[in-house]
Amino acid sequence: MNMEPINLKKLASLLHLSISTVSKALRDSHEISADTKKRVMDLARELNYEPNPYAGSLRKFKSKTIAVIVPDIINNFFIFAIKGIQEMAHARGYHVLIYITNENPEYEKDVVRHMTNGRVDGVVISLTSPIDDTEHLQALQEKGLPIVFFDRVAEAFGNSSIITTNNYESAYSGTRYLIEQGCKRIAHCQVSDKISIGIDRLQGYKKALEDSGIAVRPEWILTSRKDYMHDTALIEQTLLQKDAPDGLFTSVETHALIAYDICRKHQIDIPGQLKLLSFSNMPTAHLLKPSLSTITQPAFEIGQAAVQQLILALEKPARYVPEKINIDSILVKRESTAK
Amino acid sequence: MNMEPINLKKLASLLHLSISTVSKALRDSHEISADTKKRVMDLARELNYEPNPYAGSLRKFKSKTIAVIVPDIINNFFIFAIKGIQEMAHARGYHVLIYITNENPEYEKDVVRHMTNGRVDGVVISLTSPIDDTEHLQALQEKGLPIVFFDRVAEAFGNSSIITTNNYESAYSGTRYLIEQGCKRIAHCQVSDKISIGIDRLQGYKKALEDSGIAVRPEWILTSRKDYMHDTALIEQTLLQKDAPDGLFTSVETHALIAYDICRKHQIDIPGQLKLLSFSNMPTAHLLKPSLSTITQPAFEIGQAAVQQLILALEKPARYVPEKINIDSILVKRESTAK
DNA sequence: AATAATTACGAAATCGTTGCCGGGAGAGCG
DNA sequence: CGCTCTCCCGGCAACGATTTCGTAATTATT
Structure with a gap:
């Protein structure tokens, strides 16, 4: 054959x-x-x-291949981002290797380490690792491999472009919106306290409470362990306590769905007893019962922008200056936050 | 640097x-x-x-890289399948290149053609092209590259493993279930009439109607053009006609969501006026209003099995015999098909 | 007509790795 | 002591494409 x-x-x-x-x-x-x-x-x-692409790669130290490293794929934000990445990369003649770290920093390090060998020309990454744990990325950069961060970024990381949405402002205005809708006891579920978006969104949430004269209750800042059972127990316990929150602002759609399930199980009325707002790119947000108010990120555009930056770094290194690009999210008001 | x-x-x-x-x-x-x-x-x-992986690849004609080619990524079936593919591939030491054809056969051909150069050792694909248009795949196979099909397959394609769910039976029992729930006028929305799953599911649908003594109405077999506007208009028109269907069985979740939107717009009650059943892997199916009855495919397992077959073909070609693997779907009954 | 310049092609080195040889040193054996 | 055998290691030729350099033949220049 x-x-x-x-x-x-x-x-x-x-x-x-x-x-x-x-x-x-x-x-x-x-x-x-x-x-x-x-x-x-x-x-x-x-x-x-x-x-044969490898023969050329060997001589020219260019593989026309980039890596996309994401924490998870069961998350509509990343789906749309990957779609943007993929489309832009192919349009520019690049191939895309995909790596899913499953929220495991050790695995991320492993993947990144094995990337110092010329397999890819550059990396687009949304971090799994804490922002202060980036030696593995440093090693990459020292090898001359451009890195572009998106969504979960390492701000302090020199010389790399960073593509995000306006996390702080979105969290701020989202929380303000919950307050306007009548919430006085708003809990926040963050994805991690050691990841950029976790930190930024938490700050926005806190500032909004402060500006409204509402005290921040540390026990209502829930931190995910990226474990479904644990996160469910954590949220359930919070929603069932005596002086329960009347608003919940979640940082990822997974937690909003968990909240839906808990509310159904315990017959907590949304939005009557609890108003719910979440960062989310779910295509079904408007079809849920009740429909979910969301802060929708421009995931596709973020993915595209990330690849554009990376290719600029690859093809015009002289003209390339690392940029911090922001693309605003949109607050979509639906039933889950109705008065 | x-x-x-x-x-x-x-x-x-x-x-x-x-x-x-x-x-x-x-x-x-x-x-x-x-x-x-x-x-x-x-x-x-x-x-x-x-x-350097490319130096080795050049000598050994092995790249330890596989390609995944899918029609779309905004579809939970493919998301979970890709997750299964990715996990299994990495566990076995393979890298995964991802290609999204956007339902464009020409683009699929392009991608496949550029794959005859040793960039990948094998291909896992869910077809965009009609089943009778597979010369591009033939060319791949002649180059000695193993191909494994999943979901949208080419049955007649020799020497390749095929991983599917029980499309015919699922469609049959799904349709039977709609009839049991009282539907007498069931429309079917298929993804294509030239793709394996389209054909198989249509046959199951038809057989179920026949077995129940219900005549098949060709005008109620809707064929998608993979164009949102067109598909919406097509379904809308069907649901608004005088003698409208009282049941709709859709082959992909996108069309179920379109049906939801149309029903909301025209105040068609689900399940009162229209019962809805769809192939779908949506994590939010149970949270929709009304919750959506689904035929849920074992997407993750299908992805895993596909890679297992591919790696078997790559690493033990002598022991490899192409298989047709079936993994059953599950019918999940929810409100959208309630009596 | 002699020289310079241009055109059109080939030879060979190179990228990093692998794998087939070949060979020297030492051990074992009769 | 001479022979074979094993143990370690180095030399060298690939893999397929790119690129630098050299060169013969043709054309242009003075």
């Missing part, structure tokens, strides 16, 4: 030319006559010649 | 050994003394040596 491969040597021998001539003809070099070029191109097309 | 690369030559010169000795030491060859091995390994670890 295994046909003999079509490579430059094969083309050259069929055309009675040298390998270098064929190579140059295919790259449309000025050194080759139009006549010869045509002969070469025609045969290449006829035999479906495809250059 | 760009540190000089750590490669075998560098290690060899530091250790005063030859390149081949270092290479063999790292691969734990029996030709090398334990002593030398240790020296080599220690230095390699210290300097974070990572072998």
Whole structure:
């Protein structure tokens, strides 16, 4: 079944030319006559010649491949971001390797470490690791591999572009909105206290409470352990206590769904007893019962922008200046926060 | 910033050994003394040596990379499948390149054609192209690249493993279930009439109607054009006609969501006026209003099985026999089909 | 007509790794 | 002591493409 491969040597021998001539003809070099070029191109097309990418990579230290590293894929934000990344990368002729860390920092480090070998030209990453634990990324950068962060970023990390949404402002205005809707006891469920978006959103939440003269209750700041059972127990316990919250602001859609399940189980009325607002890119938010008010991130655009920055760093390193790009989220008001 | 690369030559010169000795030491060859091995390994670890994958690929015609080609990614079935693919592949030491065809057969062909060059060792694919249009895949196979199909497969395609769910039976029992719930006029929305799952599910739907003595109405077999506007108009028009259906069985979750939107817009009661059942892997199905009855596919397991088959084909070609693997779906009854 | 310049191609080195040899040193055996 | 055998290691040729350099043949220049 295994046909003999079509490579430059094969083309050259069929055309009675040298390998270098064929190579140059295919790259449309000025050194080759139009006549010869045509002969070469025609045969290449006829035999479906495809250059071996690894041979070229070896010589040129370019693989035309980028890696996307995300904490999870069961999350509509990342889905849309990956879609944006993928589309932009392909449009620019890049291949995309995908790595899912499953929220496991050790696994992320492993993946990143094995990336110092030229397999990829650059990396687009949304961090799983805490922001202060980035030696593995440092190592990458020292090897000359550009990194672009999106969503969960390492602000302090020098020389890399960072693409985020306005996390602080969104959390602030989201929390303010809950207050406007009548909430006085608002809990916040954060994804982590050691990750950029966790920190930024928490700050926005806190500031909004302060500005409204509401005291921040530390026991109502719930921190996820990325474990479904644990997170469910944590939220359930909070929602069932005597002086329970009348508002819940969650940082990821998973936790909003958990809250829905808990409220159904214990017949807590949304929005009557509890108003719910979540960062989310769920396509079904408006169809839920009740429909979910969301802070919707421009996930697709963030993904696109990340790749644009990365490719700029790769192809015009001289002109490339790391940027901090912000693309605003949108607050969509629905039933879950109605008065 | 760009540190000089750590490669075998560098290690060899530091250790005063030859390149081949270092290479063999790292691969734990029996030709090398334990002593030398240790020296080599220690230095390699210290300097974070990572072998250049492309150099090896070039010599061994193995890239330890597979491609996943899917029609779309905004679809929970594919999300979970990709997750299964990714996890299994990484567990077995493979890297995953992802390609999204956006339901565009021409793009699929392009992607597949550029894959005959050794970039990947094998391909896991869910087809966008019609089942009778597979020369591009034929070309791949002739190059000796194993292909594993999942979900949208090419049955007639020789020598490849095929992983599906029991599409025919699921569609049959789903339709029967709608009839049991009192539906007499059931429409079916298929994803395509030229794709395996479209055909299989349509057959199951038809057989169920026949077995219940209900005539199949061709105008109620709606075929998607993978265009949101078109599909919406098509379903809307069907649901608004005089003698409208009292049941709708959709093949992909997107169309179920479209149906929800249409029903809301025109105040069609689900399940009172229209019962709705859909193939779907939505995590929010039980939270919709009304909750959506689904035929849920074992997407994650299908992805895993696909990679297992592919790796078997790659690593034990002698022992590999193409298989047709079926993993059953589950019918989950919820409010959208209540009596 | 002699020299310079241009055109069109080929030879060979190179990227980092692997694997087939070949060979020297020492051990074991008769 | 001479032979074979094993143990370790180094040399070298690939893998497929790119690129630098060299060179023969043709054309242009003075």
